[in-house]
Amino acid sequence: MPSWNEILDECRHTGSGPDVVRRRYIKELAEHTKRNVIVYYSGWLQKGELAKQGVRGFDVNDGDKTGFMATINKLDKKIGLDLVLHTPGGEMAATESIVDYLRSMFGTDIRAIVPQLAMSAGTMIALSCKQIVMGKHSSLGPIDPQIGGVPAHGIIEEVKTAIDAVTVAPFLAPLYQMIFAKYGPTLIGEAQKSIDWANQIVTEWLTTGMFAADPATAAAKAAKVLDGLGDHALTLSHARHISMKMAKDLDVDVIALEGDNALQEAVLSVHHACIQTFSATPAIKIIENQNGTAYIEGRAHAVLVPA
Numbered sequence: 001m002p003s004w005n006e007i008l009d010e011c012r013h014t015g016s017g018p019d020v021v022r023r024r025y026i027k028e029l030a031e032h033t034k035r036n037v038i039v040y041y042s043g044w045l046q047k048g049e050l051a052k053q054g055v056r057g058f059d060v061n062d063g064d065k066t067g068f069m070a071t072i073n074k075l076d077k078k079i080g081l082d083l084v085l086h087t088p089g090g091e092m093a094a095t096e097s098i099v100d101y102l103r104s105m106f107g108t109d110i111r112a113i114v115p116q117l118a119m120s121a122g123t124m125i126a127l128s129c130k131q132i133v134m135g136k137h138s139s140l141g142p143i144d145p146q147i148g149g150v151p152a153h154g155i156i157e158e159v160k161t162a163i164d165a166v167t168v169a170p171f172l173a174p175l176y177q178m179i180f181a182k183y184g185p186t187l188i189g190e191a192q193k194s195i196d197w198a199n200q201i202v203t204e205w206l207t208t209g210m211f212a213a214d215p216a217t218a219a220a221k222a223a224k225v226l227d228g229l230g231d232h233a234l235t236l237s238h239a240r241h242i243s244m245k246m247a248k249d250l251d252v253d254v255i256a257l258e259g260d261n262a263l264q265e266a267v268l269s270v271h272h273a274c275i276q277t278f279s280a281t282p283a284i285k286i287i288e289n290q291n292g293t294a295y296i297e298g299r300a301h302a303v304l305v306p307a
Contacts, residue, residue: 018280022273023292029082029266030290035111036075038068039084039270041286043278045117050284057284057297060090060121065098067287067295072105075289080109083129084270089120092145092194096201099128108209114138115257115271120146123229123242124198128205132247135257135264139241143202143229145194152191153231159188199226210253221251 030037044051044058051058075081081102089095102110112118112126113133119141126132126140134140145152166173203222211218228250229242247254257264277283281298288294294305 018273018277022270022277022286023288023294025266025269025273026288027290027292029084029270032262032266033082035079036081036106037084037270037290038071038081039086039274039286039288040064040067041084041086041274041278042088043284043286044088046275046278047284055284058088060087060094060098060125062091062094062097063297064094064285064287065101067285067297068098068101070295071287071289071293072102073293074291075105077105080111081106082111082113083125084113084115084267085118085122085126086114086116086271086274087118087122087125089122089124089141092121092124092198092201095121095124099125099201099205103128108212110209113257113267114140115267117141117241119239124202124205127202127225127229127252128209130209131253131255133255133257133263133267134244134247135268136244138244138257140229140247141242142240143198143226144231145191145198152194155188155191156195195230199230202226202230225250225252 026037026039042058047055047058057063083102108130110129111131111133112129114122114126115135115138117139118126119139120143123140123143127143132140203219203226206222206225207215207218211221228246244254244256257267274286277286283296283298285297286294288296288305292305296305
């Protein structure tokens with residue numbers, strides 16, 4: 001397997017740099033798996049300062065649908081899809097729309113491959129697939145929704161804590177009124193709706209996808225996953241990293257990347273080539289298939305590259 005430095009040297013010595021190298025490795029991954037491959041990569045780790053400055057596009061958003069439409073066009077839908085994910089997450093509505101579109105194209109014959117991180121909405125996308133491929137270095141994340149950067153579960157927990165406290169000691173009511181003054185009048189209701197929405201769609205995806213082979217246990221397995229990944233009281237932090245072992249303990253259908261040396265080499269070569277692209281170019285997001293059709297988003301605009 002080429003090391004990070006070897007792929008960096010390869011990018012430097014190739015005429016068109018990272019693009020040529022990245023596309024070659026994506027094609028090699030598809031040739032190994034005999035399946036379609038689409039990489040869905042965000043450069044939020046390499047361009048963290050831009051993200052802090054409010055530059056948009058790093059997250060899962062509705063604009064990504066254009067990239068998926070372009071990269072799925074003309075693919076042979078009968079051979080399924082391997083979706084290589086590296087994302088911090090993003091908008092739940094966009095996530096639901098993207099998953100619905102992917103399933104309309106490939107049914108449930110979609111496998112998620114997570115070379116490093118698929119957090120939040122990225123985890124939700126992974127859970128919509130029939131299997132997830134992870135390495136010892138890979139992580140998923142909690143799927144607890146965020147409201148303006150605040151965990152929806154945390155808001156509900158704070159409300160319940162206040163109700164319990166005031167029930168026992170009514171004189172604390174003015175104190176909690178001051179605390180809740182920071183929330184808008186509809187925020188608590190929106191928090192609960194967001195939780196219900198996330199639970200509903202992930203349950204549906206799990207029961208019709210990953211756990212569909214055994215309908216008798218599908219609902220119970222889905223509930224276990226939601227309890228483990230969706231409850232803020234258990235995950236403790238939205239940024240918590242969920243390892244392959246932790247995911248397996250929740251009965252998520254995870255395949256160890258290390259179990260297939262050739263697959264591991266192909267996947268990590270794609271990963272390193274994508275990261276090199278973010279480090280060496282203005283790109284902040286890449287959606288690309290094995291044929292070289294790409295939707296590459298930069299800080300100011302996106303470029304569609306036909307095969």
